[in-house]
Amino acid sequence: MAVDLELAPKTKRPAGEPCCEPVVYPDIDRERAARMAEVAKALGDPVRLQLVDVLRKHAGKVCVCELVPLFDISQPTLSHHLKKLRDAGIVDSERRGLWAYYYVLPDALQELTAWLS
Amino acid sequence: MAVDLELAPKTKRPAGEPCCEPVVYPDIDRERAARMAEVAKALGDPVRLQLVDVLRKHAGKVCVCELVPLFDISQPTLSHHLKKLRDAGIVDSERRGLWAYYYVLPDALQELTAWLS
Numbered sequence: 001m002a003v004d005l006e007l008a009p010k011t012k013r014p015a016g017e018p019c020c021e022p023v024v025y026p027d028i029d030r031e032r033a034a035r036m037a038e039v040a041k042a043l044g045d046p047v048r049l050q051l052v053d054v055l056r057k058h059a060g061k062v063c064v065c066e067l068v069p070l071f072d073i074s075q076p077t078l079s080h081h082l083k084k085l086r087d088a089g090i091v092d093s094e095r096r097g098l099w100a101y102y103y104v105l106p107d108a109l110q111e112l113t114a115w116l117s
Numbered sequence: 118m119a120v121d122l123e124l125a126p127k128t129k130r131p132a133g134e135p136c137c138e139p140v141v142y143p144d145i146d147r148e149r150a151a152r153m154a155e156v157a158k159a160l161g162d163p164v165r166l167q168l169v170d171v172l173r174k175h176a177g178k179v180c181v182c183e184l185v186p187l188f189d190i191s192q193p194t195l196s197h198h199l200k201k202l203r204d205a206g207i208v209d210s211e212r213r214g215l216w217a218y219y220y221v222l223p224d225a226l227q228e229l230t231a232w233l234s
Binding site: 025026027028030033034036037038040041042043044045046047048049050051053054057070109112113115116117 | 143150163226232
């Protein structure tokens with residue numbers, strides 16, 4: 001049900017009539033939340049999710065030249081997505097000759113996965 | 118190591134010199150990737166992550182009036198974050214008297230969690 005908080009009356013509730021039972025505080029502190037949010041944000045795109053899916057299931061490092069044909073996007077756009085994943089610490093790359101090879105960093109998704117589970 | 122894909126030569130590699138071994142395709146189709154990316158994107162903010170953390174660990178529904186004091190943000194900003202979570206199908210709310218009560222939808226995070234695990 002859509003409820004706009006702005007519509008909620010700003011009046012105090014009468015003394016002795018608590019609106020609700022008390023809640024717990026978040027277990028995760030701001031710093032940990034920021035780390036996990038950065039990872040989640042990087043995964044917040046279908047192409048990046050599929051990129052991570054491919055890289056995770058491939059044991060080794062995957063050449064960019066093999067990734068481009070998998071997606072119906074330009075190489076610069078793919079590069080942009082890989083950069084977002086690298087900036088979030090999810091993937092890294094190394095150069096072999098003419099090509100860049102990408103791989104998922106060990107434990108990159110562990111903290112978020114553990115929190116979600 | 119930072120590697121710009123745009124810097125990679127556009128030349129074909131010589132016949133008989135494959136740049137790399139073949140890779141698998143993504144197991145997740147575009148539709149499933151889009152669903153999970155929407156959830157991940159909604160979790161891509163520290164306040165929203167902490168909101169979900171509070172709501173998940175609380176067995177019942179949590180009054181907005183209890184959520185506001187937990188965060189150092191205005192009520193309209195909190196409302197904006199809750200709307201993003203609701204739009205992504207992670208939380209929902211119901212009205213009881215003057216207040217809106219929020220709760221995490223069952224199985225909302227299941228698909229993303231299963232993929233990550």
